[in-house]
Amino acid sequence: MEKTEKKKKFQLPHIYVILFIFSALAAVATYIVPAGEFDRVPGPDGRETVDPESFTQIASSPVGFVDFLTIIPRGLIEAGEIIFFTFMIGGMFMVLKKTGIIEIVVDRLANRFANKSILIIPVLTTVFAFVATLIGTPELTLVYIPVILPLMIALGYDSIVAAAVALIGSVVGFTAGVLNPVNVGLSQQIVGVPLFSGIGFRVTIFVLTVVVASLFIMRYAKKIKDNPLNSYVYEEDAEKRKLYQHQDKLEVRTMTAKQKYASLAALLFMGILVYGVLNHGWFMVEMAGLFIFMGIVVGLIAGLNSTEISEGFTEGFRDVLMGAIIMGLARGVSVALEDGHIMDTIVYSLGSVVGDFPAVFGAVGMYLVQLVINFIIPSGSGQALVTMPIMGPLADIIGVTRQTAVLAFQLGDGFAHILYPTSGYFMAALAIAGVSWQKWIKFFLPLFFIFSGIGIIALIIAQSIQWTG
Template sequence: MEHATYLCAAFYYKWCVRHFDVYRSSCTFERVDGPNGRESINPDSFTEIESSPLSLMDFMLAIPRGMQDASEIIFFTFIIGGMFMVLRRTDIIEIGVDRLARKFKKQSILIIPVLITVFATVATTIGTPELALVYIPVLIPLCVSLGYDSMTATAIALISTALGFTAGVMNPGTVGISQQISGLETYSGFGLRVLVLIVIVIIGSLYVMRYARKVKSNPESSFTYHEDEDKRHTFKDALSQPAKRMNKRQLIAIVTLPFFFGLVVYGVTNLGWFMLEMSGLFIFMGVIVGLIAGLSITKICEAFTEGFREVLMGAIIIGIARSVAIVLEDGQIMDSIVFGLGSVVGQLPSTLSAIGMMVVQLVINFFIPSGSGQALVTMPIMAPLSDIVGVTRQTAILAFQFGDGFAHILFPTSGYFMAALVVAGVSWSKWVRFFIPLFIIYMGVGIIFLTYAQVTVGQDK
């Protein structure tokens, strides 16, 4: 099914050629300074330029360039895979999971809504769904030891952070930028976004809990039953054995872990860290914790190498996925797509315009899998367009949030999402089979909230 992504991209390219005339000419917007020094577009500057179709050489270089463009994400994937293999070699993950699993043994299902709520709250405040990459390696052994599977752990991490990011109660990268572009008071409409967060978190928690119960009663119903064979052997029978004991060096190593993870959160939220900075810290963390726990330098290097091997295939897929977007960018049709889709929304009846905006943002997310990047490209068009079609600007931003946010854990062009699947050992095709029913539900929820927002007076205040 991974190949279907690229077939869909090829079909969509042909559709764009037919509808936007990109074969004979290309169009572009002028780039200008936007909020917070970020590059935005001038919505009044859409002009036709000479077509520059891709050559055979350009197409041949698309995948290598995709690897180059996604190098930071690929490198991060290797590092986090190696670092957690070091932690596993020290046995401190197994010990920590054993303690936590015993505490939740009788009411294990309750850990799902608790963790989803906590992770979603963090993401909706600081706008960092990438923290799912930090959560997954810890959640997998915990969920497997409680009788669930890797898909449950992956869902807790990815769905919770995506929900928080989508609701964007205080998200500076999406809601903050969009409201600045639209001329609205920053973080206005707070109450409605809180309601959105509560509703989607409840739905997501129930969905994951339902799946987790099914897996626990029938392990073979798991989407990752065969992939989890080694993990079940390592973790699942842990609770039937005596509690694991740790030595002094392991105890000291465990005590240092909250410091490192706290430093990651602080760096992401206050220092603007992203994958490059987190990669450097995780290398340092793996070496220091490994030495404290009693591993030699040789064993630490061997653990990193083994971790690299486990995530190799997924890391390559990340680069290939990025190459799809590169082909579209080099063909100079991205701005044409944005303008054309925006024009389609303008032709819809006013009652459907908000929903059309959500669909437009959903499509564009495939090509621009960055919340802030998509806001800077689309909101300068959608904000004035909303005035014309009779949709409030606050509703247009809500449409952007729904179209952008839920798709972050669906499209394979999302770098952090694909890296998370690699770390979890879950294939994209199996994740889609698991997630698509919930995605459809969330699209329905989005339509309901957009309809409510559109008919509610004073949403721009």
């Protein structure tokens, strides 16, 4: 008898386990890494930034066992804004689903794009990138995904394609930052570079990365279209395929009068959302509040009663619950580092390492430092306020132009937003799409390395030509 041993494929642990390990390692690090801090001083637009000359070591305050027990609950509390925002999106879109509007719209779009469905990928990717590069809100991904997910499934693709179009499109635009006030505008103000100078070089990066992103997503999408079993989430998407994919695309349902009025109301609410974001600086709390009223009003107009609307919200909350817990776990890493007062020490130490590099490699070193720091400070503006006061003067010392230092920050901060599990909106987006972090990494990691290569080449060119804008 011949015995055949089945080799077990390596599988990443559950995302809860991964994030718990990260939090535990952060807590352990507080016993090893010396505590230190920068003084905070007023920065651009009244926000606090660090004084790069003020770093001092302070008394060690390692995270104890009792403190460690509270890391996850405090992480959930500190991430409360994005958690609530995620719940409201999930609830609101479930109510819209119950009205039947989404299915009808999806059927019509699926019929219209049936013979040229692949073209919708570069179009939407470019649109999302364009919005993010102008206003710097990749969090709008959380709005995009529920809208395009049914359409992508109906066209024969999968949840990863929907998540990729929204996430990658938005992060490419955010990273290139043509007129992005969140990363480019703020960091240029901090280091004293003319606001939005160097736009031509950033436009080039924007165009190149959008094209690369579109081709990468289209390549995967074509594989799914040719053979659905090639999907990384084939089993997970089974229920979605039953709901949105129909063999007979000839019969297109028409909306009732109530559904037409409800659709107009939904469009009106989306217009209010765009107006509020652009003109009044609305963010997650305001948008979440708007989504509550949107679900209620659209549901009532479509003919749902109060119980059906309430149950719709509850079902939507349930769908994104795992994502909410993940965000709390992810935030726990930062909580541990902040409790132990070692976050500033890590930033200071990484910045000092770059000072030993030659100028060209110094620019690449800045990129790598920003890439590492993004894991513990996943906020673009937060990372700029902590790192750029250090990187600006450091660039002068090692001969790197300050414009190039800003570019190193953009590239190191941006693409990793949809790689690290400590990024709150990213993990929420995956939860809404129904894609696990492990499956996403399998899909996205090759593209991340391509983006990194583009970024490093761009930095070498920028430094070689002494780019100042």
